[in-house]
Amino acid sequence: MPGRVILITGANGRLGLAIASSFLSESADARVWLGVRRNRGAAEALASQHPARVSLVDLDVTATAGWSRAVATITAQDGRLDVLVNNAGHHEDGLLANLTDDAWNSVIASNLTGTFLGCRAVMNAMIGQRGGRIVNVSSLSALLAPAGQSNYAAAKAGVVALTQSLAKEIARLGITVNAVCPGFVETEALASLAPEARAAALSKVPMRRFAKPEEIAAVVRFLASPEAAYVTGAVLKADGGIL
Numbered sequence: 001m002p003g004r005v006i007l008i009t010g011a012n013g014r015l016g017l018a019i020a021s022s023f024l025s026e027s028a029d030a031r032v033w034l035g036v037r038r039n040r041g042a043a044e045a046l047a048s049q050h051p052a053r054v055s056l057v058d059l060d061v062t063a064t065a066g067w068s069r070a071v072a073t074i075t076a077q078d079g080r081l082d083v084l085v086n087n088a089g090h091h092e093d094g095l096l097a098n099l100t101d102d103a104w105n106s107v108i109a110s111n112l113t114g115t116f117l118g119c120r121a122v123m124n125a126m127i128g129q130r131g132g133r134i135v136n137v138s139s140l141s142a143l144l145a146p147a148g149q150s151n152y153a154a155a156k157a158g159v160v161a162l163t164q165s166l167a168k169e170i171a172r173l174g175i176t177v178n179a180v181c182p183g184f185v186e187t188e189a190l191a192s193l194a195p196e197a198r199a200a201a202l203s204k205v206p207m208r209r210f211a212k213p214e215e216i217a218a219v220v221r222f223l224a225s226p227e228a229a230y231v232t233g234a235v236l237k238a239d240g241g242i243l
């Protein structure tokens, strides 16, 4: 496969790093851009292992101007942009009755508005190339909204709807847009759970284990692959069988 140019947002996080590593193993020519906001140590460590293939780009996904700068930097340097993975996001859980305006607005901004801005920012480049892949990282919470996550579940459900609407708009142009809905993934958030909460979460998973980040990354990479050319508007659950 010829080298492709890939941008992953929120790439200093555990899942973003796993997605980046997965693309790096796909092809020796893959060029991976790691979108970073506050923390960058882990992304810098990955870039230092692959200095010719991995670069960091500053990107707060909630800022329109930041997206313009990031896409301009990438296309100026690499001449194209083949894959966008909208992975950045965060949650601030709480019962709706006590949810602050800030907890609502910031979760909608990072998960949903960030995905909208990202999709819009790459449109010109991908339409010009007559091809591209966008993979939006949603969550099982979009489909099975748990109590205490009204902001996050609404944002991630919005990501699913955005994915399906945009997929129809640009299907004829060879650009696919798909969403992944991970269940519980072994990341820092789960590692910090109290043992009882961890056991309760595990009991909901028919496979009786949490996903490895690499397993979610493999789903992202499939949806972004040339072989997945006929898959668009898909919402792929990767959750160990939770129904």
Ligand SMILES: NC(=O)c1ccc[n+]([C@@H]2O[C@H](COP(=O)([O-])OP(=O)(O)OC[C@H]3O[C@@H](n4cnc5c(N)ncnc54)[C@H](OP(=O)(O)O)[C@@H]3O)[C@@H](O)[C@H]2O)c1
Pocket: 009, 010, 011, 012, 013, 014, 015, 016, 036, 037, 038, 039, 040, 059, 060, 061, 062, 087, 088, 089, 090, 091, 109, 110, 114, 137, 138, 139, 140, 181, 182, 183, 184, 185, 186, 187, 188, 189
């Ligand atoms: N872990 C799970 O179990 C799980 C399950 C389902 C879905 N997901 C989704 O998977 C994605 C990655 O999760 P993760 O577990 O890897 O989370 P994580 O370790 O907390 O990483 C999240 C990343 O997103 C970045 N980010 C947050 N808001 C941002 C913004 N406004 N602009 C740019 N970057 C921003 C963070 O950057 P900073 O360093 O600047 O904070 C961080 O690099 C998220 O969308 C999450 O909702 C995760």
